[in-house]
Amino acid sequence: MTPNNTVVQAPPANDKRLRLLEATMKRHQYRPDALIEVLHRAQELFGYLDIKLLLHIAQRLKLPPSQVYGVATFYHFFSLAPKGVHSCVVCMGTACYVKQAAQLLSFLEKETGIQVGETTSDGQLSLMTARCLGACGIAPTVVFDDQLEGHQTVESVGERLNTCLGVEA
Amino acid sequence: MDLTQLKQSTSAAQKKYHIRCCTVGGCLSANSAAVKEQLKTAIAASNLTDQVQVSGVGCMGLCSQGPLVRVETENATEVLYRQVQPEQSAAIVSSLTQSPHPEPVDLKTQPTDSPFFTRQHRIVLENSGRIDPEKIEEYIAASGYEALHHCLREMSSAEVVDEITRSGLRGRGGAGYPTGLKWATVAKMPPGQKYVVCNADEGDPGAYMDRSVLESDPHRVLEGLEIAAYAVGANQGYIYVRGEYPLAINHLQTAIRQAKRHGLLGSQIFDSPFDFRVDLRIGAGAFVCGEETALMASIEGKRGIPRPRPPYPAESGLWGRPTLINNVETYANIAPIIRKGADWFASIGTEQSKGTKVFSLTGKVKNAGLIEVPMGISLKEIVEGMGQGAPDGAQVKAVQTGGPSGGCIPADAFDTSVDYESLKALGSIMGSGGMIVMDEHTHMVDVAQFFMQFCMDESCGKCIPCRAGTVQLYQLLTKFKEHRATPADLEQLEMLCDVVQHTSLCGLGQSAPNPVLSTLRYFRDEYLVAMVEKT
Numbered sequence A: 001m002t003p004n005n006t007v008v009q010a011p012p013a014n015d016k017r018l019r020l021l022e023a024t025m026k027r028h029q030y031r032p033d034a035l036i037e038v039l040h041r042a043q044e045l046f047g048y049l050d051i052k053l054l055l056h057i058a059q060r061l062k063l064p065p066s067q068v069y070g071v072a073t074f075y076h077f078f079s080l081a082p083k084g085v086h087s088c089v090v091c092m093g094t095a096c097y098v099k100q101a102a103q104l105l106s107f108l109e110k111e112t113g114i115q116v117g118e119t120t121s122d123g124q125l126s127l128m129t130a131r132c133l134g135a136c137g138i139a140p141t142v143v144f145d146d147q148l149e150g151h152q153t154v155e156s157v158g159e160r161l162n163t164c165l166g167v168e169a
Numbered sequence B: 001m002d003l004t005q006l007k008q009s010t011s012a013a014q015k016k017y018h019i020r021c022c023t024v025g026g027c028l029s030a031n032s033a034a035v036k037e038q039l040k041t042a043i044a045a046s047n048l049t050d051q052v053q054v055s056g057v058g059c060m061g062l063c064s065q066g067p068l069v070r071v072e073t074e075n076a077t078e079v080l081y082r083q084v085q086p087e088q089s090a091a092i093v094s095s096l097t098q099s100p101h102p103e104p105v106d107l108k109t110q111p112t113d114s115p116f117f118t119r120q121h122r123i124v125l126e127n128s129g130r131i132d133p134e135k136i137e138e139y140i141a142a143s144g145y146e147a148l149h150h151c152l153r154e155m156s157s158a159e160v161v162d163e164i165t166r167s168g169l170r171g172r173g174g175a176g177y178p179t180g181l182k183w184a185t186v187a188k189m190p191p192g193q194k195y196v197v198c199n200a201d202e203g204d205p206g207a208y209m210d211r212s213v214l215e216s217d218p219h220r221v222l223e224g225l226e227i228a229a230y231a232v233g234a235n236q237g238y239i240y241v242r243g244e245y246p247l248a249i250n251h252l253q254t255a256i257r258q259a260k261r262h263g264l265l266g267s268q269i270f271d272s273p274f275d276f277r278v279d280l281r282i283g284a285g286a287f288v289c290g291e292e293t294a295l296m297a298s299i300e301g302k303r304g305i306p307r308p309r310p311p312y313p314a315e316s317g318l319w320g321r322p323t324l325i326n327n328v329e330t331y332a333n334i335a336p337i338i339r340k341g342a343d344w345f346a347s348i349g350t351e352q353s354k355g356t357k358v359f360s361l362t363g364k365v366k367n368a369g370l371i372e373v374p375m376g377i378s379l380k381e382i383v384e385g386m387g388q389g390a391p392d393g394a395q396v397k398a399v400q401t402g403g404p405s406g407g408c409i410p411a412d413a414f415d416t417s418v419d420y421e422s423l424k425a426l427g428s429i430m431g432s433g434g435m436i437v438m439d440e441h442t443h444m445v446d447v448a449q450f451f452m453q454f455c456m457d458e459s460c461g462k463c464i465p466c467r468a469g470t471v472q473l474y475q476l477l478t479k480f481k482e483h484r485a486t487p488a489d490l491e492q493l494e495m496l497c498d499v500v501q502h503t504s505l506c507g508l509g510q511s512a513p514n515p516v517l518s519t520l521r522y523f524r525d526e527y528l529v530a531m532v533e534k535t
């Protein structure tokens, strides 16, 4: 998992976020079964899981790097690449699907010029989908920057996208 | 502490009016927290603080009409307001002091004598929308932890297992395995380290029963889990919650903290020899982790990959120890069964399916929301009676139950009774409670393709029939969707469904063909129309 010929180094030890991560690992007594909790915390602190960060975690929890990498790539929640400043998540669960969520998504793709799973080239927005956000009663739902919106239409997501990106309508 | 002491310390004086505002789930997204704050401000401004109590409560059911606010007066008359905006709070408050209470004109009320409310039978949801889920006092005042007290002080473990067995409760996570039997298997294993696990991974897309229960009444799930631990001889529990449910996680954390503080978790609970600890584990977004063996792998910090059964978790589960795993709603049924007795529970529902089931009624239906109905009710009563059919006068065509493992039931079979066996006979399953209504504008081939894509994306890749089969099935369905399919493709589709169903390792692969098979069974003409014209 080492990227070709770069020397892998952990983030500088004086990084405050690393100390917070260390505290989480300590609270779990460096138990290998706490790996997923530790990855959750690491992503919360750093925004995404850098290869170097994964190696650092592997070392601290005394786990083979392959296992840490395997777990980090298995779960959809973990991201190994940086995300955009803003995020937009379209629910594609069944309740939203039958209420035309696909139309919302293709509208957003057209509007932003990116596909699902991508981040705009200026790093401003990541577009994602979710399996179900558990708010199916107000389907279709879209989350802009952690704020869930229900009963969405093409018009409302368009407006919401603009406010989210700080664009004057 | 003793339970009566607990109760005394928690009972508060009743005020003349009680305004409850739903502050979870969909209503919270619709700004209900601001509604609640504005209500409080309006009450203070009208000098009514000593007469009116405002509380934030859990889900009231009719989520599609949120934010919902329920006003109750001392003579127990109730008004339910829907789609309440924060600026309407003053109007709600001023209507209280005028008699007879006029309903402010610009506010929308919702009649509560409609089938959506009257056909419900609330056991699991009895406290939802009534108590503040963040206050243990309110749960205790509503008979909370009485069942645990009774079990620990008056019943042996074996008696608890027996009571659950006699109630006829079956697992609400999908498969409907008899709960008492599962408990008995774990209880029978030699003493030593055992675990209890609550499956709150709620994978079914389009369904949110478990989210709602955890957000609206988390103590009920904790109490059920503790009773289970006592019954099977475990002292450690895990609740595995989806990462997508931050508020549910938050309410559970609060509940655990409060229970510890009141001595309801920890050592020597209710002065008995029973000790119990519980830890939360947060899922990281993999559908397959709802499968019990994958879920346990995930709790152990590994990739969530299923393994063959037997051995079942009851014999060899977490870290190789006997482990009981049940669904959120299954645990939520336990305390009422202990409090009111197995016979009471067994008197509700049908011969084979006892009690009630919570459904999330969504999709093309007017009254979308969360309902709890007695087993044996007909689909017609749910979709047409309670749900009021499709909006905009469209024709309801089918209802999908069981999510990616289930099937589509056509409207002409809506007389069917909702129970495990009848739904199975129709080629669907009870599932965990998703009930998605589809109307004439929904194409069934698209639906089949939608679910196949889901299974393809979520396949863990361990076994070939599922890993490769779901991809091939998806491609075949795409051909139908794009009108490129031939009769040979139809034959191939059916053959492949059979292979994937019978040779996959876990339930994900085994049930992945179900949406295809059930749409082929009832809507074959849509597949035929989707084929290329013969030349």
Ligand SMILES: Cc1cc2nc3c(=O)[nH]c(=O)nc-3n(C[C@H](O)[C@H](O)[C@H](O)COP(=O)(O)O)c2cc1C
Pocket (backbone or CB within 6 Å): B170, B171, B172, B173, B174, B175, B176, B177, B199, B200, B201, B202, B203, B204, B287, B288, B289, B290, B291, B292, B293, B325, B326, B327, B328, B330, B432, B506, B507, B508
């Ligand atoms: C692919 C797959 C996904 C599942 N997802 C869930 C789930 O999200 N929630 C759940 O309670 N059970 C789920 N199950 C069922 C569990 O394996 C298990 O049977 C259940 O948690 C047992 O609880 P119960 O007996 O109380 O129903 C799933 C099964 C499979 C095969």
Ligand code: SF4
Pocket (backbone or CB within 6 Å): B288, B305, B306, B458, B459, B460, B461, B462, B463, B464, B466, B467, B504, B505, B506, B507, B508, B509, B510
């Ligand atoms: S059936 Fe699918 S999900 Fe289940 S073990 Fe096989 S590949 Fe994994």
Ligand code: FES
Pocket (backbone or CB within 6 Å): A091, A092, A093, A094, A095, A096, A097, A131, A132, A133, A134, A135, A136, A137, A139, A140, A141, B205, B206, B207
């Ligand atoms: S299906 Fe979109 S919120 Fe559940």
Ligand code: FES
Pocket (backbone or CB within 6 Å): B022, B023, B024, B025, B026, B027, B028, B058, B059, B060, B061, B062, B063, B066, B067, B068, B370
């Ligand atoms: S979330 Fe408010 S009524 Fe269901």
